Amino acid sequence: MALKQTPSQTVGPFFAYGLTPEQYGYTEMSSIASGTMVSDDTEGTLIRVEGRVLDAEDTVVPDAMIEIWQADAQGRYAHPADSRSSNAGFAGFGRTGTGTNPENRFIFETVKPGPIGDGQAPHLNVIVFMRGMPLHAFTRIYFSDETSANDADPVLRSVPEERRQTLIGARQDGPGRAVYVFDVHLRGEQETVFLDA
């Protein structure tokens, strides 16, 4: 007899001290994850992924939480279902709120994931939570400098062509580590593609 799935409810406006305490300056509890997903010994190409969350009126959302789940630079996930060798030193999980950056950006310092080997282009798996969202939203971040891999990616190919760009983080020119900008548009003309994962 199948049980019924527990319904989702919104994360609400007050998640910060429970889910991202260190980022928001609450000292009573440590954080299980942050926007800094790398340490000094993480292998791979360091990148920064940043962006904002915008509502239907293009107002920046200051109380969203973004989570990222990704493979390491060799395309391996730190999880038992991925039987390839361990990627010790890189958990692959990041979490940050949009409430502490002056421009309400989310910022992830991570490594560029490798291709996982099944024909998909390198990507970050993303979950978006916020007040006003009763159910979290799944999306992905691909990379603008992976043109040929993106062209062959089965998920991107399943998206109407005029909307594919909403899933691609745009690499910025500049010195130092590569920065990819990815804004989440919740609703409207530029609406980000959300996935039924």
Next chain:
Amino acid sequence: MTEAAYTPRDWQTQPAYLTPEYKSTVLRSPSKPLIPLPQSLSEITGPVFGHETLNPLDNDLTKNGAKNGGEPLGERIIVTGRVLDENERPQPNTLIEIWQCNAAGRYMHAADQHDAPLDPNFFGGGRCVTDENGVYKFTTVKPAAYPWGNHANAWRPAHIHFSLFGPSFVTRLVTQSYFPGDPLLELDPIYNATPDGARELLIKKFSLDATEEGFALGYEFDFVLRGLKATLMES
């Protein structure tokens, strides 16, 4: 791409993004259809957390914010239960994070402007990892109702926020659980965002078995995460 491993989200129990009575959804809900995503290694894996992530008092909210031997005010309660999947299989070693307001209806959060007192001995955040049988347990104080700005004279029913991971990226769950017999439930647009017929799944059950004599009332609440498809379980 592999064949889907986990059952899809059940739209008989999961809320729609747009619920106009809950006003914040109007500008924050996707309007275009979701694009179906075949499940690959990206979806059937997910972050793994162990007991090493936790401190000993993380699951006792009556102690983890106490100062100088003090104790939080309010009615002590135990909240316990199991994390299962749809096939009734216990989910061991899964991280559960919680946050709640205090017994006066005030959150520790800096943005909470409700004119009710903070409790210097109550933080309101906690977490634990389920044991080998999928069982979790928190000790806390009962949260209170509080007003919010959604509509005139709007009050949130008392609730505890929960965040769970489960075994994969697609089993992620963030929810709120309520208390039995609360007259505010039927008036609450957030509770009512859940489809009719599934709302009761969000209400804890009072349990004398979980009640600790002379110490705290017990409430039970089981979580049900998306499960593996039957064909995959058999193979």
